[in-house]
Amino acid sequence: MHRWRSWYWFGLGVLISVIIVISSVYALADRTKSQEPAKLPLANTPSPITIPTPTPAPTISQPMSTPLGTKYGHFPYAEINRNRLIVVASYGQKEYQRYVEMEREAGLALFRLMNAARDRGLWIIPISGFRTVDYQADLFRRQVQKQGSEMAAARISAPPGYSEHHTGLAIDLGNGFAAGEGKPDITEQFGKTQAYEWLQKNAQTYGFELSYPPNNPQGVMYEPWHWRYVGSDYARQVFAQARSNPKG
Numbered sequence: 001m002h003r004w005r006s007w008y009w010f011g012l013g014v015l016i017s018v019i020i021v022i023s024s025v026y027a028l029a030d031r032t033k034s035q036e037p038a039k040l041p042l043a044n045t046p047s048p049i050t051i052p053t054p055t056p057a058p059t060i061s062q063p064m065s066t067p068l069g070t071k072y073g074h075f076p077y078a079e080i081n082r083n084r085l086i087v088v089a090s091y092g093q094k095e096y097q098r099y100v101e102m103e104r105e106a107g108l109a110l111f112r113l114m115n116a117a118r119d120r121g122l123w124i125i126p127i128s129g130f131r132t133v134d135y136q137a138d139l140f141r142r143q144v145q146k147q148g149s150e151m152a153a154a155r156i157s158a159p160p161g162y163s164e165h166h167t168g169l170a171i172d173l174g175n176g177f178a179a180g181e182g183k184p185d186i187t188e189q190f191g192k193t194q195a196y197e198w199l200q201k202n203a204q205t206y207g208f209e210l211s212y213p214p215n216n217p218q219g220v221m222y223e224p225w226h227w228r229y230v231g232s233d234y235a236r237q238v239f240a241q242a243r244s245n246p247k248g
């Protein structure tokens with residue numbers, strides 16, 4: 001009887017031990033499972049690529065500061081947020097020096113254009129890119145003095161607040177090989193250069209178009225040197241918005 005009893009307690013002990021071991025194993029397995037890292041994508045699933053978020057587009061329409069409607073045929077443009085600009089060149093004449101800046105994407109496209117032209121033996125140089133409204137006011141004032149009236153001046157230069165140069169998307173280009181031949185920059189002579197001929201055929205490939213071809217509907221003088229970038233959604237939006245102005 002005594003012997004039977006000890007076997008009973010022994011068996012019960014073994015059973016309890018087995019139960020404890022089994023439940024511990026299950027608990028451990030459960031813990032390991034919950035600590036497992038998130039399932040990795042299958043080898044053939046394309047892993048997500050981190051695309052840098054572009055800086056948000058600045059507000060193009062600023063009703064308080066942007067004049068409404070056109071002025072002497074020029075569309076209104078707001079100054080681009082300056083932190084969107086990159087330096088594309090430095091320009092100098094005698095002691096006068098300044099940087100030429102453009103909106104980043106437009107500037108990078110300009111580099112591609114300039115490199116392609118250089119591969120063809122042509123040397124295109126950026127002369128004037130982004131301009132503040134204040135700087136344009138200065139240029140326009142001088143043009144009014146020269147031409148005698150605002151209307152006459154506007155054929156040659158946009159009034160402040162109406163220049164494509166405010167957007168950082170417009171660029172005046174020159175012929176680098178003509179340096180030293182008097183004052184060749186920003187004249188109709190540029191329209192007779194090989195550089196211009198190349199631009200006419202190829203600028204579009206890089207997202208650029210001539211803003212003021214001969215007899216343009218805006219009534220602005222032919223400007224073979226003045227090109228604008230329309231190769232991005234942002235750029236197209238800027239120009240479309242200027243034209244969609246109800247009073248324009």
Ligand SMILES: [Zn+2]
Pocket residue numbers: 128165170171172225226227
């Ligand atoms: Zn220009």
